[in-house]
Amino acid sequence: NAGVTQTPKFQVLKTGQSMTLQCAQDMNHEYMSWYRQDPGMGLRLIHYSVGAGITDQGEVPNGYNVSRSTTEDFPLRLLSAAPSQTSVYFCASSYAGQKNSPLHFGNGTRLTVT
């Protein structure tokens, strides 16, 4: 049982480059989300999705795009990377519409933008 799988684990980008962080889950969870973790800031929600074809913005969406074409996958796109996007990114999933559902997290992607 793989759970939530994120790739890559590490990535270095130059300012202005684009890339996609991949996230896949095999638990048939409808809810998926992306968080970024910065020192002293905790985890902040970037984007989330309550099902295929439905996405919405979280607390810090600027500079990121998402799409949800399948239940399993929820990629995060950086169109033009900036140093301020240097962070650790976590993808998470849970049962949608249930506030008592704990999030299942991937192992994170450490992104450095130079």
Next chain:
Amino acid sequence: AQKVTQAQTEISVVEKEDVTLDCVYETRDTTYYLFWYKQPPSGELVFLIRRNSFDEQNEISGRYSWNFQKSTSSFNFTITASQVVDSAVYFCALSGRSGAGSYQLTFGKGTKLSVIP
């Protein structure tokens, strides 16, 4: 808007000491859920406990216990007889409705616990 405050940024204790991690929350929801997550040095996030707003009974799981007090909007976490393996960052989180109507999990900034042998 909902908010979670973990006032303790870092705590250091000597092994076998008890330690309490504080969590204070704000929400307008009448029904909500509170969570604690652990992030060990390896970096993954591990779910520890979930508590709903109608259940104020304390919970104990081995050396871990949680004290939920609705009157003070607090959900504190105590580790008894701490061990080096407890060294981690601990996050408190609150589940509530976003402006769009779906549920979102709001995290505190975390408390880094260091247990010294």
